[in-house]
Amino acid sequence: MAVIFENTVLPDIIELRNINQSYDNGKTFVIKDFNLLIEDKPNQGQFVVLLGPSGCGKSTVLRYVTGLQTPTSGEVLLKSKPRQESDRIGMVFQQYSSFPWLTVLENVALGLKFRNIPKNERNEMAMAMIKIVGLEGHEKKYAQYPTLSGGQLQRVAIARSLLVNNEIILMDEPFGALDTNTRLRMQDFLIDVWLKVHPTIILVTHDISEAVYLGDDVYIMSTAPSNIVEYIHIDLPFNRDRNIKRDKRFTELTHFIEDKMMSLSM
Numbered sequence: 001m002a003v004i005f006e007n008t009v010l011p012d013i014i015e016l017r018n019i020n021q022s023y024d025n026g027k028t029f030v031i032k033d034f035n036l037l038i039e040d041k042p043n044q045g046q047f048v049v050l051l052g053p054s055g056c057g058k059s060t061v062l063r064y065v066t067g068l069q070t071p072t073s074g075e076v077l078l079k080s081k082p083r084q085e086s087d088r089i090g091m092v093f094q095q096y097s098s099f100p101w102l103t104v105l106e107n108v109a110l111g112l113k114f115r116n117i118p119k120n121e122r123n124e125m126a127m128a129m130i131k132i133v134g135l136e137g138h139e140k141k142y143a144q145y146p147t148l149s150g151g152q153l154q155r156v157a158i159a160r161s162l163l164v165n166n167e168i169i170l171m172d173e174p175f176g177a178l179d180t181n182t183r184l185r186m187q188d189f190l191i192d193v194w195l196k197v198h199p200t201i202i203l204v205t206h207d208i209s210e211a212v213y214l215g216d217d218v219y220i221m222s223t224a225p226s227n228i229v230e231y232i233h234i235d236l237p238f239n240r241d242r243n244i245k246r247d248k249r250f251t252e253l254t255h256f257i258e259d260k261m262m263s264l265s266m
């Protein structure tokens, strides 16, 4: 059963309506009758997490929102209006996506360059964001490994995305390539940035513990032809730190989601 979304008085920020995605001239349906409604929480931001089996269409859904792909049928709305080509939304990928021949500052300021913002102004804005993501002092380094670590490179991508659009940021398994220790630190870093900038974040992850730790709302997608089959509100305190992972409710939510995931057919 697909999840039914209730539209309340809150303004909508992202809506995918009646989406279908087919390939092979309609012979294969990857996504079918897919709906997702994310309401805005102004001045607070929110963490929406998408979980689902490999190949179910999570990255595809993010690509619709960022404009990299158009669905076979259905509507993509941003703030209740059909998505325009001029809408800019940043995306952070698993693989490092900065330009290694540009410095940290040039990478972070890149989106502003495309918007024809004068150099002085865009460098000032980029530096402010570089400070927020804790990379001050690294701005003149080239954005490449190992000059910057994996975690630092992902911070560059997050800073760049936030300057493209500070209201919405999409993340597709952003910490998947990092070692466990860096990954855990990046989760705390993301909470920190989120509390400062309060965007709406849609995060795709395969890590259930990460989903519960970071998420306000977790949606589970089914295998293809896929739609959203489960909604879990994470009723843990708003301000979280690592200690919450020892909380009984954290464990309950993690097990509940794991059971739901395992009940999906492959």
Ligand SMILES: Nc1ncnc2c1ncn2[C@@H]1O[C@H](COP(=O)(O)OP(=O)(O)OP(=O)(O)O)[C@@H](O)[C@H]1O
Pocket: 023, 024, 030, 052, 053, 054, 055, 056, 057, 058, 059, 060, 061, 224
């Ligand atoms: N051009 C294409 N032709 C046929 N099928 C395609 C095409 N492009 C994508 N797909 C299919 O769309 C489905 C969804 O892909 P997507 O990358 O969104 O999955 P995902 O949920 O992000 O998976 P993962 O967790 O492995 O990253 C996959 O099964 C893929 O094979």
Ligand SMILES: [Mg+2]
Pocket: 058, 059, 060, 172
């Ligand atoms: Mg994917």
